[in-house]
Amino acid sequence: MIVDVQIAISASRAAVWAAITDIERAAKTISGIDDIEIVEKPASGLVGLRWRETRMLFGKPATAEKWIIEAVENETYTTKAESDGFVFLCIKRIAEGSDGATLAETHISQPQGMVAKLMSIPMSLFFKGVAKKAVMQDLIDIKAAVEQTPQGQAQV
Template structure:
């Protein structure tokens, strides 16, 4: 049982600037209006293994989720940049993947988000059938706002 959505946006900033915004986990609460707070759990710069707790408020309820970078390849002249962030929460495996590709002096930024129930039960299957579409619609709106705010920050650098 898998739910997935993809959003894309052209950003009028270089892939390096977009990467700087995406990889600034400690500063994400200042950049993204949907993020209430971030607590770093690992030291050092952004890369595979970087861990943090992120608190967001959705539907009036604050949720804190532990997240980690499972893959990170900064953009270069030879290739697009990609990074994948994972989280496990409430029996679901969440994956967020960013792809940054240079185009026309800016960056095509693509975000793919997926949620998969790890061990689906009959109840979880029924709940996903009833509420999965509503939840993904809300998630899609939140992610679209995140992309817009990432673009605005990168364009201001």
């Protein structure tokens, strides 16, 4: 299953980058995240950053361990998570626009075995809309956080 969303943000690419890479404070920025626990920090850069993220899913807390597998500063980063026979990739991308930046996010769910492949069929049919709405809300929250800071500058 693939979910794609994007949003225009009236701020610089650097301000958006600062907001989306501030993983430690993501629970304060994104309403859908209840808790963040940093597991491992790389010596430099983002690649290798690992954290546990807790969200409410279907009325129950669900925690996933995520890590950044690739990053290009001020442009894109990709996270990976594994759970219940699936690999989940999330790609965040920032493009410069005429009135600011565009933040795009793609979620890819890849089943890894026969059971997961069978589970992916109803997942694609019934949960794609729910997932798209949740990802869009994340982007709306990021936009609000970035645009409310003075002149679109990310808080440090």
